[in-house]
Amino acid sequence: MTSKTTVEIADRMSRKRAVIFAAAAGAFLLIQVITRPVIGGSTRASSAQTEGWAINALVLMLCLATGGGLVNGARLRALINDEVSRSNYKTAVGVGYWVAMALAIGLYGVQGYTNYTGRQAAYVIVTLSISIAIFVFSYLELRAHRDA
Amino acid sequence: MHERLNNRLREERARLDLTQADLATLAGVSRKTINTVENGVFIPSTVLALRLARALGTTVEHLFQLPSEG
Numbered sequence A: 001m002t003s004k005t006t007v008e009i010a011d012r013m014s015r016k017r018a019v020i021f022a023a024a025a026g027a028f029l030l031i032q033v034i035t036r037p038v039i040g041g042s043t044r045a046s047s048a049q050t051e052g053w054a055i056n057a058l059v060l061m062l063c064l065a066t067g068g069g070l071v072n073g074a075r076l077r078a079l080i081n082d083e084v085s086r087s088n089y090k091t092a093v094g095v096g097y098w099v100a101m102a103l104a105i106g107l108y109g110v111q112g113y114t115n116y117t118g119r120q121a122a123y124v125i126v127t128l129s130i131s132i133a134i135f136v137f138s139y140l141e142l143r144a145h146r147d148a
Numbered sequence B: 001m002h003e004r005l006n007n008r009l010r011e012e013r014a015r016l017d018l019t020q021a022d023l024a025t026l027a028g029v030s031r032k033t034i035n036t037v038e039n040g041v042f043i044p045s046t047v048l049a050l051r052l053a054r055a056l057g058t059t060v061e062h063l064f065q066l067p068s069e070g
Helices: A004-035 A048-065 A074-078 A083-110 A118-145 B009-015 B022-028 B030-039 B046-056
Strands: none
Touching: A004 A048, A004 A074, A004 A118, A004 B022, A004 B030, A048 A083, A048 A118, A083 A118, A083 B030, A118 B022, A118 B030, B009 B022, B009 B030, B009 B046, B022 B030, B030 B046
16 A cells, blocks of 8 residues: 555655756766867777766666666655656657667768777767766656646 | 547546545555646556546546547
8 A cells, every 4th residue: 555655755756866867967978078078089088087987877877777766665666666757768768779879870970081989989879878868767757747 | 549648537636636646645656647647748558547547436438538539
């Protein structure tokens, strides 16, 4: 049996999650722009930055895939990751997939004009596709909470 | 394939003097689910439609209609 308190807690946590996810994706993107410019085909990334990027990207992917809140109880998690959130997740992942495909094709096309490594291409594709997927998820979640 | 589904969720909820949170508690779903279904943003699954109808003491057919059915 679901109590009203559980529903209210799930509601608050769901809103908070949408804001935190968007902020995390924004921070991730901003850090990449500031510390690791790839425009011009070369990066000035140190090993620590590269590893930091990979860990951050994996954490964001894990957050999107699980919906976060792994420490919450099963009932609360089920309410937070409800049918609407699962649908929003599918839409966000779909958008992320098409962004990744478009970037991959774009990078394949410009390879003749500028040189970059496979690692740099993966960096651009992963950074933008995961960030955009999370932004879309956050937007859809916040829209779902908005009253008509 | 219909992209919209008319619903009487708000009217039925008002008839029973329930808030979105009350209905969410009765149906065992989140308030977000009630809000999106009520506003036509989200088309519920059969299971969810049945749960909502049961919580409101009505039928799925009464609660949801295809647009052409008025």
